[in-house]
Amino acid sequence: MSAGGRDRTPTQVLVLGGGLAGVATALQLGEEGVAVTLVDRNDYHQFQPLLYQVATSQLPAEDIARPHRTIFADYPSVEVVTADVVAANLSERTLRLSDGQTLSGSHLVMAAGARPNFFGVPGAAEHAFPLYSVADAERLRLHLQRLLRQATAGDAPAAGALDVVVVGGGPTGVETAGALGELMAALHETGRLDQPGQITIVDRGSTLLAPFSDKAHDYAARKLTEAGATVKLGIGVTAVHPDRVEFDDGSEIPAGTVVWGGGESGSAVAQSAGPASGRGGRLDVRPDLTIDGYPGVYAVGDVANVPSSEGDAALPQLGSVAQQSGRWAAENILREFRDEPRKPFAYKDKGIMAMIGRNAAVAEVGKRHHSVEGPVAFAAWLGLHAILLSGAHSKADAFLTWAWDYFDRDHAATLEASSAPRRIAWSEDEQDVPHISLELGEPTSPTGEASSCC
Ligand SMILES: Cc1cc2nc3c(=O)[nH]c(=O)nc-3n(C[C@H](O)[C@H](O)[C@H](O)COP(=O)(O)OP(=O)(O)OC[C@H]3O[C@@H](n4cnc5c(N)ncnc54)[C@H](O)[C@@H]3O)c2cc1C
Incomplete structure (x- = not known):
């Protein structure tokens, strides 16, 4: 569903990013019937661990890109908006879309992932x-x-x-x-x-x-x-x-x-959202995955420095960290709705x-x-x-x-x-076909505009 030109009822929870982290948050909240708007520039969820299989012609791109519409088909309270977010304002919990529209929510979950970091290496x-x-x-x-x-x-x-x-x-x-x-x-x-x-x-x-x-x-x-x-x-x-x-x-x-x-660093949209960037250009979060000084705002997955419960450095950028932190943020939001205290994230290391x-x-x-x-x-x-x-x-x-x-x-x-290449037999359903465009996505080399950050 596109964002263009529609009047919107206020969303309870706004999720930026439909990767492993954002999808986990929205599914968990959707289970409870919470109104969620998930925004992603792509109309599909991409499964990064199999990207190299696509790059080396061992899997077609469609097999690792699952349409958001299909993922949330059985979750009527989750609305998907396919749009580029050009600015996030964490103080106001708003997302400004490329068509000029602004979305807001009682809660905002930043799950915008990362981008390549070229460390300023010329060329x-x-x-x-x-x-x-x-x-x-x-x-x-x-x-x-x-x-x-x-x-x-x-x-x-x-x-x-x-x-x-x-x-x-x-x-x-x-x-x-x-x-x-x-x-x-x-x-x-x-x-x-x-x-x-x-x-x-x-x-x-x-x-x-x-x-x-x-x-x-x-x-x-x-x-x-x-x-x-x-x-x-x-x-x-x-x-x-x-x-x-x-x-x-x-x-x-x-x-x-x-x-x-x-190497990689936090997604571009996170870096102008309000808080000072933490290590790797990512958003620092508290143990309960909220951002200090920004009530109602969470950051999960690759865009965040997710603290380890062991107290040492932040957890690595891994799929299981993204999925578990996304789910945990949803649980904490549900706790807030019930006037219960939020709980610190406990990672199950797989x-x-x-x-x-x-x-x-x-x-x-x-x-x-x-x-x-x-x-x-x-x-x-x-x-x-x-x-x-x-x-x-x-x-x-x-x-x-x-x-x-x-x-x-x-x-x-x-x-x-x-x-x-040999395909994964996901489904023959036409609805399952994502719209993959090489024009989409945060501009990365070598297609033109560079996104080198540091
Ligand atoms: C090549 C590769 C291989 C990997 N292999 C493994 C592995 O084997 N095992 C493992 O555990 N982990 C692996 N990882 C790490 C794992 O895939 C990531 O940690 C995880 O996918 C991060 O999920 P995420 O939801 O935080 O971010 P992402 O999956 O990156 O999702 C972020 C989403 O936000 C959207 N978005 C960002 N900015 C905007 C914007 N401005 N407007 C609209 N939408 C926006 C993006 O389109 C994207 O869909 C691998 C990563 C890579 C890159």
Whole structure:
């Protein structure tokens, strides 16, 4: 439903953002019949953990973008407004939309997520491909498809044109590098590409997957190397050009594609909303997820520095943190309605995990983050992602079927940058089709306007 030109009844709870956090808030409040208006620039919820699958042509974008209308079909008290929010005023609990309309609520939940942070590296915003939205993943897929089609059609690519530098050794970078390594290997092994592109993953730190254990660091490096990727650690990117990357040791690598998994910061709209930005350009919240000095305002998910109940640094930007904090904010709003005290957020740590490629996954599970690898880690990855997906999808079994097939089978022969990838059998319903436009979304490189923040 679009926002244009309608008189509105006052909304009780206004939610900015329909990602894992905002959807969790709205569903929880919708269960109780609370009037909610959820605003998102896209008419769909995007499932970020599978973005790299879209970027590497292993899943169509539609399969990880679920229309909000479908998610809230059985929640009549939840209204969805598809519009860009150009300004949020936390003192007044209002959102100004790009069509000039202003929405207000008795409560406002900021769930606007994050955006790529290029840390001011020259050329990164213009030439690197971030991977934060479905539109980002589609742009990267189309770029790779163009390069690979030229090369597989027999046009000899310029030196380095098929080479890819992945910046950032966190889960996004590792998963993307693994999938790209497999893609290149498959095209080479099936005789379609004489000389596969070289994948290089770089990180300023001394390990890949820094938040994981040493065992996982070594496993990730070994698996990526086996997949043909080069791992460069302890080195920083100083400039990105359309055809090469420069490093702080004076070296450079030719690359026709640079994928940016090098960091993120709070969504742009949060930074002019009133409160001073906290660490990473995010909104600092109190233990109960409210914002100090702004009654009735909550911040959840990636846009917030969500404190850990252990008292140490803020929780990481993870799907389970977003989903649980979104739900918790709803519970606290319901407590306010009942004149009960709000409760501090208690995070249930489900562990951390990354899929490095087919048959290669790493997970740290349980309270002590016990490290596991291979099929057991994949099973943990699957369980966690099924839980995350269940917030927006009723058919978790369709995801499980697709994912087992992906992990288990050797797809090398079928992988192709231009072919129709195997789909998740969500639904045949026409209503389930999201409207994915590469024009939508917070402007990110390399489509023009840069959104580098710090
Ligand atoms: C590539 C990648 C891989 C990941 N893999 C994993 C993983 O394997 N496991 C895991 O636990 N976590 C993973 N994460 C992290 C996890 O996906 C995020 O923590 C989580 O999705 C954040 O949810 P959110 O609702 O806070 O933000 P988002 O999902 O980003 O949602 C924010 C929403 O706000 C909307 N919005 C923002 N600004 C505006 C505006 N001005 N106007 C209108 N709408 C606006 C956006 O369109 C978006 O829909 C990954 C993240 C990325 C990027």
